[in-house]
Amino acid sequence: MERRTELKSALRIEDVPTVRAIVAQKLREAIMSGNLKPGQRLVERELCEMMGVSRPSIREALRLLEADGLVNTVPHRGPMVSTISLDEARQLYAARAVLEGFAGRECARLHDPAVVRRIGDALTRLKTALAKPDMIAVLEAKTDFYAALIGGCQNSFIERMLKPLHDRITLLRITSMSQPKRINKSLREVTAIWRAIQSGDKDLAERCCVDHVKAAAVAALDMIQRSMAEEKA
Numbered sequence: 268m269e270r271r272t273e274l275k276s277a278l279r280i281e282d283v284p285t286v287r288a289i290v291a292q293k294l295r296e297a298i299m300s301g302n303l304k305p306g307q308r309l310v311e312r313e314l315c316e317m318m319g320v321s322r323p324s325i326r327e328a329l330r331l332l333e334a335d336g337l338v339n340t341v342p343h344r345g346p347m348v349s350t351i352s353l354d355e356a357r358q359l360y361a362a363r364a365v366l367e368g369f370a371g372r373e374c375a376r377l378h379d380p381a382v383v384r385r386i387g388d389a390l391t392r393l394k395t396a397l398a399k400p401d402m403i404a405v406l407e408a409k410t411d412f413y414a415a416l417i418g419g420c421q422n423s424f425i426e427r428m429l430k431p432l433h434d435r436i437t438l439l440r441i442t443s444m445s446q447p448k449r450i451n452k453s454l455r456e457v458t459a460i461w462r463a464i465q466s467g468d469k470d471l472a473e474r475c476c477v478d479h480v481k482a483a484a485v486a487a488l489d490m491i492q493r494s495m496a497e498e499k500a
Contacts, residue, residue, distance in 0.1 A: 290320055290328035298337055298348055298437070299406050305350040305438050309338065335434045351438055353491050360484035363432050364477045366425055367413075371460060371476035373420035378467045382419035386461050389415055393457070397450060405450075406440060412457060416476075419464075439487045449486045456482060 294314075297303040314325045329346050332338040339349045351359070374382060389412035396404035410433075417429050456479040463472035 286320060286324045287327040287331065290318060290324050291331040293318065294328055294332060295335075295337065296403075298332075299440075300403050303348050305348050307348045308344065309346040309348065311345075336431055337434055337438070349435070349438060351435060351491070353488065353495070355435075356439065356487055356491055357484070359432055359435055360480055360487065363429065363436070364480040364484075366429050366432070367416070367480055368473045368477040370417050370420040370422070370425055370429070371464065372469045372473035373422060373425075374416060374464045375467050375469045375472035377419070377421060378464075379419060382415060383461075383465050385415040386412060386419065386464060390457060390461050393454065397454060400450075406437075409440070409457075416460070416464075436483075436487075439490065452482060453479070 294303065294309075303309070309329060311322050311325050311329075315322055318325070329338050329340075333340060333346070337349055338346050340346045374386075389408055393405060393408035393412060396402075396408050413429075413433060417426050420426075456475065460472060460475045460479060463475050
């Protein structure tokens with residue numbers, strides 16, 4: 268009986284991704300990379316041809332992305348990559364500053380070596396990606412950095428609230444991070460966050476997180492305003 272249990276455990280397949288989950292991840296990556304741009308229509312037939320999957324799989328994946336705020340279904344036009352208005356962006360970054368400041372403070376207070384190491388590893392990969400430069404790797408490293416920061420505060424409610432904010436902000440990040448001045452400044456900011464957490468300085472960690480979000484907000488809002496001005500011209 269014991270041998271049968273061991274064999275069953277050895278052969279069991281865990282966490283097999285569904286076609287829907289794979290399609291959703293591929294579309295998410297395309298949105299993150301800027302290959303699918305804000306406001307772009309997502310035509311089911313075209314996506315089926317490009318991805319080689321059925322319409323039900325595409326529809327299910329789009330519903331998942333809509334729940335995350337990355338896709339928006341517009342009456343008479345169908346699903347589109349979501350856009351972010353100026354007012355919505357202001358609200359997003361204001362909420363993010365409060366929540367992320369708390370996350371940074373808690374990370375420094377708890378001072379878990381595993382969390383400090385995870386944040387540091389993500390920072391190292393971010394520096395490597397920026398040196399190439401590889402924007403997809405940059406976005407992935409930044410995502411991992413924030414995941415380590417948010418997870419490290421050990422507050423599931425903060426994590427649940429910040430995840431949808433970061434999903435929405437992803438729509439802006441690819442453009443803002445393509446600006447050389449913002450890239451270098453952002454790197455200095457996240458490095459300061461890590462150092463504050465590494466040293467266990469709660470006040471400094473919170474302040475660095477808030478300052479980072481505020482600087483990101485300035486870049487994002489400026490980008491949205493310039494885009495609006497170009498559309499009117």
